[in-house]
Amino acid sequence: MQPMDQRELMTLQHYLKEYGQQAEIFVSQLEMLENGRMEAHAAIEALEGMMASEDGVVLLQIGAGASVRAKILEPEKVMLAIGSEVVVERKNKDAIEFLKERIMEMEASQKKVAETLDRLRSQMNEINKRLESGYQRSMAFGQE
Amino acid sequence: MFGGLKAKLQAARNRLGSSIQTVITAPAAGTGALREPAPELVAVSPTVPEIPGTPAKPTIVDKFKVLLIERELIVSDKDVADALSELELTLLESDVALPATDAIIAHVRKSLVGKHRKIGESVDSLVVGALRDALLDVLGNGFDLLDYIRTHPRPVRILFTGVNGTGKTTTVAKIGSYLKKQGFSVVIGAGDTYRAGAIEQIAVHAERLGIKIIQHPEGGDPSAVLFDTVQYAQSHKIDVVLADTAGRFHNKANLMSQLDKIKRVMKPDLVVYVDEAVAGNDAVIRAFEFDKTIGADAVVLTKADMDSRGGAAISIAHTIGKPLMFIGTGQSYDDITPFNPAQVVEELLGDA
Numbered sequence: 374m375q376p377m378d379q380r381e382l383m384t385l386q387h388y389l390k391e392y393g394q395q396a397e398i399f400v401s402q403l404e405m406l407e408n409g410r411m412e413a414h415a416a417i418e419a420l421e422g423m424m425a426s427e428d429g430v431v432l433l434q435i436g437a438g439a440s441v442r443a444k445i446l447e448p449e450k451v452m453l454a455i456g457s458e459v460v461v462e463r464k465n466k467d468a469i470e471f472l473k474e475r476i477m478e479m480e481a482s483q484k485k486v487a488e489t490l491d492r493l494r495s496q497m498n499e500i501n502k503r504l505e506s507g508y509q510r511s512m513a514f515g516q517e
Numbered sequence: 518m519f520g521g522l523k524a525k526l527q528a529a530r531n532r533l534g535s536s537i538q539t540v541i542t543a544p545a546a547g548t549g550a551l552r553e554p555a556p557e558l559v560a561v562s563p564t565v566p567e568i569p570g571t572p573a574k575p576t577i578v579d580k581f582k583v584l585l586i587e588r589e590l591i592v593s594d595k596d597v598a599d600a601l602s603e604l605e606l607t608l609l610e611s612d613v614a615l616p617a618t619d620a621i622i623a624h625v626r627k628s629l630v631g632k633h634r635k636i637g638e639s640v641d642s643l644v645v646g647a648l649r650d651a652l653l654d655v656l657g658n659g660f661d662l663l664d665y666i667r668t669h670p671r672p673v674r675i676l677f678t679g680v681n682g683t684g685k686t687t688t689v690a691k692i693g694s695y696l697k698k699q700g701f702s703v704v705i706g707a708g709d710t711y712r713a714g715a716i717e718q719i720a721v722h723a724e725r726l727g728i729k730i731i732q733h734p735e736g737g738d739p740s741a742v743l744f745d746t747v748q749y750a751q752s753h754k755i756d757v758v759l760a761d762t763a764g765r766f767h768n769k770a771n772l773m774s775q776l777d778k779i780k781r782v783m784k785p786d787l788v789v790y791v792d793e794a795v796a797g798n799d800a801v802i803r804a805f806e807f808d809k810t811i812g813a814d815a816v817v818l819t820k821a822d823m824d825s826r827g828g829a830a831i832s833i834a835h836t837i838g839k840p841l842m843f844i845g846t847g848q849s850y851d852d853i854t855p856f857n858p859a860q861v862v863e864e865l866l867g868d869a
Contacts (some may be wrong), residue, residue, distance in 0.1 A: 386843075387721040390714055398682050402795070402823075408574065456612040457798045471610075478521055478825060482795070485823045491849060 376514040377507035399490045423448040521825035522611045529607045533600040612797035612828025617835040624651035656858035658840040659816045672750035674758045676785035679762030683793045684819035689761045690722035694850040698820040701756040706746030707732035708739040711763035740782040767806040787814045794824040819845035
């Protein structure tokens with residue numbers, strides 16, 4: 374059995390490294406999208422909670438695990454960053470609708486990024502298999 | 518691509534259309550209002566055609582023809598104010614930058630308000646026409662790289678800049694492949710001597726594509742690599758030099774001065790800023806800052822296939838005043854498309 378050409382082995386290693394770097398970028402993008410999605414869900418929960426609260430009193434987190442009781446003056450009005458660094462005032466239920474739409478958009482993006490990541494991983498698996506077989510051939514050739 | 522924005526624009530377009538439709542149908546509601554405009558409407562030029570020698574009595578059909586086809590209406594600011602405000606929010610929600618949004622709204626308003634329109638004219642085509650013109654105005658003319666190369670002395674030197682992790686090196690490879698397919702000879706300069714593995718990365722791309730690469734050891738002076746690349750291109754009569762550089766943020770003074778040195782040494786014909794479409798308005802702001810600091814002649818947006826909003830692609834040319842040259846739409850070398858404003862507008866406003 375002929376060993377795999379060293380140049381081919383090195384090229385495969387480079388491919389693997391490059392795909393690995395690309396995969397890292399997509400993984401971090403996926404994490405960002407997931408964080409954004411969770412944040413939007415939390416905001417929806419808070420907005421719904423505000424409307425349900427009879428006296429408008431909520432626990433306001435001020436960091437480091439500390440919270441204070443705060444009274445929301447206008448629970449039905451929400452300042453919402455809609456994009457392009459523009460903040461508009463929306464009714465509570467409209468803000469919830471907006472956030473739900475954002476969640477759907479993020480989920481669609483997550484799906485696309487995840488698909489790309491899957492493709493990259495399957496290519497990496499393929500390269501790994503070829504590398505593995507190359508190493509085995511080199512070892513077998515050494516033992517002959 | 519642009520799927521989300523397209524759906525939202527369709528809704529805004531329908532809203533604008535129905536606002537104008539209301540203006541058109543309003544006067545016919547009352548009897549006896551056939552010849553008299555409703556006060557709010559600011560409409561009507563009831564011109565009954567006079568044909569010499571024919572009996573003066575028009576039939577009822579003629580009357581309606583005059584009313585529905587030959588009469589004109591003038592759309593007032595008030596008629597479309599709500600719909601335009603909705604369009605404005607739609608664009609902002611899609612991450613279209615504020616200056617670009619303002620320009621689109623102003624253009625649509627100017628196209629629709631105060632203009633005489635035949636009632637027979639389709640309301641939808643009226644609205645689509647106004648939107649199309651406004652978007653084309655904001656998108657600019659694009660940038661025809663092939664035409665630029667054909668009309669400039671060789672080698673044409675193109676320097677790629679941008680922040681980290683946006684796909685700059687892959688973009689260099691994709692453009693190299695694109696130019697090679699168009700019959701141009703290309704050499705790549707591995708100017709990212711900073712990031713571990715960057716030289717190997719671009720070298721692997723170059724080898725796969727059969728493009729010559731000039732490289733120095735990691736940690737070397739990028740200006741020297743790119744100078745050598747230009748020298749190589751000149752002595753081998755290569756058409757295009759593609760110069761990769763390390764990713765950097767515009768506020769890192771030392772890295773920006775390095776870029777300044779690269780510019781002085783290799784004297785690029787084009788400085789191309791690369792960023793990712795998914796960054797939305799952030800990409801626009803970064804491009805603006807980069808252009809202010811180091812200058813940019815054109816922009817490439819990567820990962821446009823993952824961006825359903827399309828805000829960056831719509832606003833970048835208008836906001837920084839530099840054309841969008843290519844958009845990256847996937848992982849393979851062929852997944853790069855010259856940015857064609859007319860095509861994008863068709864995609865956004867088309868019915869398919």
